[in-house]
Amino acid sequence: xxxxxxxxxxxxxxxxxxxxxxxxxxxxxxxxxxxxxxxxxxxxxxxxxxxxxxxxxxxxxxxxxxxxxxxxxxxxxxxxxxxxxxxxxxxxxxxxxxxxxxxxxxxxxxxxxxxxxxxxxxxxxxxxxxxxxxxxxxxxxxxxxxxxxxxxxxxxxxxxxxxxxxxxxxxxxxxxxxxxxxxxxxxxxxxxxxxxx
Ligand code: GTP
Ligand code: MG
Numbered sequence: 441x442x443x444x445x446x447x448x449x450x451x452x453x454x455x456x457x458x459x460x461x462x463x464x465x466x467x468x469x470x471x472x473x474x475x476x477x478x479x480x481x482x483x484x485x486x487x488x489x490x491x492x493x494x495x496x497x498x499x500x501x502x503x504x505x506x507x508x509x510x511x512x513x514x515x516x517x518x519x520x521x522x523x524x525x526x527x528x529x530x531x532x533x534x535x536x537x538x539x540x541x542x543x544x545x546x547x548x549x550x551x552x553x554x555x556x557x558x559x560x561x562x563x564x565x566x567x568x569x570x571x572x573x574x575x576x577x578x579x580x581x582x583x584x585x586x587x588x589x590x591x592x593x594x595x596x597x598x599x600x601x602x603x604x605x606x607x608x609x610x611x612x613x614x615x616x617x618x619x620x621x622x623x624x625x626x627x628x629x630x631x632x633x634x635x636x637x
Pocket of ligand 1: 475493584586
């Protein structure tokens with residue numbers, strides 16, 4: 441797929457304030473600092489579309505980007521931010537889970553996982569919750585430029601094995617690097633396929 445146009449539309453703090461639309465929507469989620477905003481910039485080829493920071497907790501709202509006037513990418517705040525206050529965490533829970541559960545045009549969620557860390561409880565529990573709520577998702581392993589190829593394939597196998605403890609079937613998996621552009625074609629081809637379904 442060729443991205444001809446990518447424009448910021450709106451930041452919302454409630455699902456009720458998100459754009460009223462029937463266009464397909466894809467949301468990017470995962471731990472704080474995992475690289476959600478960077479991945480959106482890499483996929484769109486627009487370096488400053490989504491705000492990126494070395495400090496976790498940068499993205500605070502539900503951010504809609506309209507792609508080719510045909511579908512949306514949505515940048516979400518991360519979970520598991522160690523320095524967030526309890527009320528912040530509870531607020532995240534409420535408004536993000538509400539968005540994920542209620543947004544009718546949400547076709548698929550990309551759950552981002554840092555490829556340098558072994559399976560984390562918080563990610564596994566989050567995916568469990570998605571499954572229980574019948575919210576379709578795929579996995580993207582991020583920051584793979586920081587790993588050697590051999591190590592990456594071992595990591596993916598380990599992750600798949602872990603998921604098999606919980607699921608009969610494991611979701612589709614992608615590898616990505618916002619530094620090298622790895623995964624861009626595969627992820628965009630996936631979106632194109634789902635858009636046509
Ligand atoms: P929050 O909005 O805080 O939840 O974070 P985020 O998941 O949106 O992460 P963000 O895209 O802001 O990136 C966090 C940090 O990781 C930044 O310093 C990025 O430059 C870096 N980063 C993101 N993706 C990659 C990648 O693929 N490779 C490398 N080496 N660094 C990356
Ligand atoms: Mg972000």
